[in-house]
Amino acid sequence: MLTNELRISSPADILSFVPHTLGFAPRESFVFITMRGNTLRATLRVDAPTDTNPKGFSRAMADYLALDTVANAAVLAVYTDQPAADGTPRPFNEHVEAIVETLDAAGLPLKDAWLVTSEHWKNLLCDDLRCCPIESLDSITDGHLNAEMIFRGSSYKDAPGTTYPTFNGPSDTAEQIEHAGHVLQYSEEINGSELWNQTIEQGRPVGPETAVQLLACFQFPSLRDTLMCNVIEPERIDADGSGYLLLGDGIAPDWARVDRAEDAARELITAAPEGYRAPLLTVIGWLYYLKGQSSVAAKHFTAALEDVPGYRLAELMEEIIGNGRIAPVAADEATGYKKP
Template sequence: MTEKLTITGSADLIAAVPHLLGTQPKESFVVLTSRFGTLGATLRMDAPAESAPLDYAQMMATYAANDDKATGSFVIVYTDEKPAYGFPYAAHVLALSSELAMARMPVRTVLLVTSAHWATYGTEEKNPLDTIRDSNANVTLTYFGSATDIDVYNPALLGRWALPVEAPEGTFEDLEMACATWEAVLDADGMPDTETARALAAAFQQRHLRDYLFRDTITTHNGSFGDVLTGKFTARPDWDRVDRAEAVAFELMKVVPAGQRAPMLTLMGWLEWLKGHGSQADRYLKLAAEDVSDFRLAVLLGELINRGNVADVALDADKSYKRRLI
């Protein structure tokens, strides 16, 4: 866990970010909250582009403020933007620093990371990226098995000649069978055999069954599909189970042809959104809408994300997803 990792400088802090997020940020703002010397939450948002500085800063500070134990913060700007004068997104950085200070999370350091170097924001220094790679944090995290740029979806592994599956009618018996099979697969070790995978993939094609399978991926729910869909859980979810569900969903995609993969892609996108990974979620949902033209659930979830909505569970520091580092 992160509390076992010692951060001794800026290079260590930058090195930890892709391990915390599971991906290397690009054209992004990252806020890390701190709690009396330890790291708290990690928040990433796309670089502001046309967003007004104050609007962007207030949105990001509001999300960061969900860590009610935070006493400070760090800001890292990832960009290759080169303004005509000054530093990239200067007005946004100033506004964000002001908003975080008002939220009682004063910014301790602002860093700038480009594809060629990193620096303390507002200075002319250009530190080589190798110092991040060779930092104590990166070496330690890598040694203990943490990896960056983790992506469950690998299209090269998808088959091309799988036969289509036939969706069940959606009877009560179908529902019981699908839910029991899904539960058993998520609780098992290894991946389901082909017959089981095809049976589950078929169940995901039936909208009524699909919704129950989505809901039952989370064990800390109150029964309401609407609450589950927006991440309103009664307690901290079993995130290991969520990670496994995402991996199993990809396995199910291997046993069906294109045109029947959208439900599993949508599940993967939704689970990424629950984790707070909006960009990855958006990617999976777009793939779902390409697999089945305008797949409705994927489109609706995509619209939710693009309006800047964050899952309730991702805003709760005690319930949110945290990657296991050490």
């Protein structure tokens, strides 16, 4: 198989490709990859189901996968350490059987599937160990595909990037942020959009003074919303009528710019004391939502609400992804995020 000019010749190659395309090693997850012929296409990761409605889960997965309108098959990797229930051949047996049936009825048959645990992997659909033996995880990490991805500069994290260091900056940083906020309110000394756009465009480390000023800017909801819009539309002067940007509908982002904005927001989080991080955590979560990585987005919204309980924008974004919505920009192959 070929995907992005990568030659994939075995299930182990597909499994080594998964964390590279997600950016992290999945755990307790169902990872679907759509296919067209022998070409891998879109990747969908969802948390392993905890519900007792396999048919509802399988229909939801089929609806998501149907967004890839040219796909004609799919494969599935189930990452879990949960044991099979008594009397069943595999973990999540009812969900897997429902997925096979539903995808087949939808014209998107499940071509193959694998179970990946913390100790080994094996075929998920074949129960005969004589033809489908248990395989070592080394066959995934030591394979030529993983080596080629690393050679190309690809890497991934052990878990989604939602862990940030404890603040250890100057003890008066909060006072500095409050002072900068006062300057924002009562003078024109700080132009938030101009400062944020410069920071994104330059792609350089954020200096201490700039960090304080930007942190102050993000504490004001109306200005925060404008700065979010500026990630996609740099020329915007306010957030009026920007709902389509929040939802990722009808947009074609400059993804290199989005990545630079994420990097800058991460720096600002590190420079922010507790109680001032929620806006940036929410911004990063929103960017991951636009990229189609709702699980990482959700972790950032949760972190934002831990930093500032009741933070409304994080609650709103949680409601959006909690309803199973995928950003339209992520669902469209022409506009969706492609990892550099």
